[in-house]
Amino acid sequence: MTAVGWPYEGLDVAALLAGGWRPTPFHEVIIKVHQRCNLACSYCYVYEHADQTWRDRPAVMPAEVFASVAQRLGNHVREHDLRRVGAVLHGGEPMLLGAERLGGLAEQLRAALPSSCELRVGMQTNGVLLNEAALRVLRDHDITVAVSVDGIAENHDRYRVTHGGRGTFSAVSRAIELLARPEYRSGFGGLLCTVAPDTDAAECYRQLRSFDPPAIDFLLPHSNWGAPPDRPGGGETEYGAWLIAAFDAWYDDPEPVPVRLFESVIDLTLGGASRSEQVGLSPAALVVVESDGAIEQVDALKTAYPGACATGLNVSRDEFDAALAHPGVLARQIGLAALGERCAACPVRRVCGGGHYAHRYRPGAGFRNPSVYCSDLQLFIEHVRDRVVADSRDLALAVTR
Known part of the structure; x- marks a missing residue:
């Protein structure tokens, strides 16, 4: 049989199950504790793209909804005997809730899980509302803090602005400097940085590196074939060229900071697995809960069309396991079988993996397409492969001498 709503005609779910395939349990839940934001970033996938369902949802997740999230997560952990899961307090801007309330939510989640499971609670923030008092509270509740910052001040302040249009780099950099202090x-x-192809990639890496973060990740702007990315140079590979320049600055750094995208491409090139949704064929194991309790797919899909994230499920009545049977979730877990003909025949398919699922959407044709960044990704991946292979060859020669 074929699952109802299955976006890939001809794929037989029953055959997959008969062949031994099983869905991967969710290992991370993103919880939209606050639906509003104190910034007006021009590229924001929540507020500036096709899906505008945030307007009809509660600004703050009600207490009873969060209690259901905690209960459902505990049930999922017990059902699959999970030993480690993550929860990300997200938005909008989660700091609008206040550090004390965020700390209370973290403790509520921990209380709902069995002692056999380690829960890592994190938060993604724009950093503007972080100060020492807030960081002390977050530290006391063992909440890790990741901050969004887009390189140097001039570039950051083009996109990440207040509702009044003021840049935020100075406030964000102060928050990051606090986080880097020994006590926090x-x-x-x-740090999370969105790629802007008309900026200096090496300069961007060096700026992020100067904050002394434990890790960096670069994110391609969420776009698709119906709403393609801005290409200031008018070509097809500006983003790939930017990633190459950033990669080279990182690869040549004698003391590099871990960069998830770069390390994932190297690992995949060497036959390993990916830790990034942007590349590889590893099954996606995260789920989103909106402020009204709706269980949804990865929220980057908001850039595709209204309701693209929806599953029809809600924590008030449904377990997370029900989402594992949703066609959109299955499509992000079945690996090579989800790719279209062009991707399946591509020489870098196992590294690229078709790119980010949201970036494959084409109006009228669904998601079984190459990424809108296809040419960029191929250029970037082949460059990484060439550098890694050359270094491996040089090392082998040095050992044999």
Whole structure:
């Protein structure tokens, strides 16, 4: 049989199950504790793209909804005997809830899980509301903090602005410098930077590196074939060229900071697995809960069309296991079988994996397409492969001499 709503005609779910395939349990839940934001970032996938369902949802997740989230997560952990899971307090901007309330939510989640499971609670923030008092509370509740920052001040302040249009780099950099101090460093989760192809990639890496973060990740702007990315140079590979320049700055750094995208591409090139949704064929094992309790797919899908994230499920009545049977979730877990013909025939398919699922959407044709960043990814991946292979060859020669 074929699952109802299955986006890939001809794929037989029953055959997959008969062949021994099983869905991967969720190992991370993103919880939209606050639906509003104190910034107006021009590229934001929540507020500036096709799906505008945030307007009809509670600004703050009600207490009873969060209690259901905690209960459902505990049930999922017990059902699959999970020993480690993550919860990300997200938004909007989660700090609008206040550090004390965030700390209370973290403790509520921990209380709902069996002692056999380690829960890592994190938060993704724009950093503007972080101060020492807030960081002390977050530290005391063992909440790690990741901050979004887009390189140098001039570039960051083009996109990440207040509702009044003021840049936020100075406020964000102060928050990051606080996080890097010894007393708060254990809770420093890292930095997230969105790629802007008309900026200096090496300069961007050096700026992020100067904050002394434990990790960095670079994110391609969420776009698709119906809403393609801005290409200032008018070509097809500006983003790939930017990633190459950033990669080279990182690869040549004698003391590099871990960069998840770069390390994932190297690991995949060498036959390993990915830790990034942007590349590889590893099954996606995260689920999102909106402020009204709706259980949804990865929220980057908001850039595709209204309701693209929806599953029809809600924590008030449904377990997370029900989402594992949703066609969109299955499509992000079955690996090579989800790719279209062009991707399946591509020489870098196992490294690229078709790119980020949200970036494959084409109006009228669904998600079984190459990424809108296909040419960028191929250029970047082949460059990484060439550098890694050359270094491996040089090392082998040195050993045999």
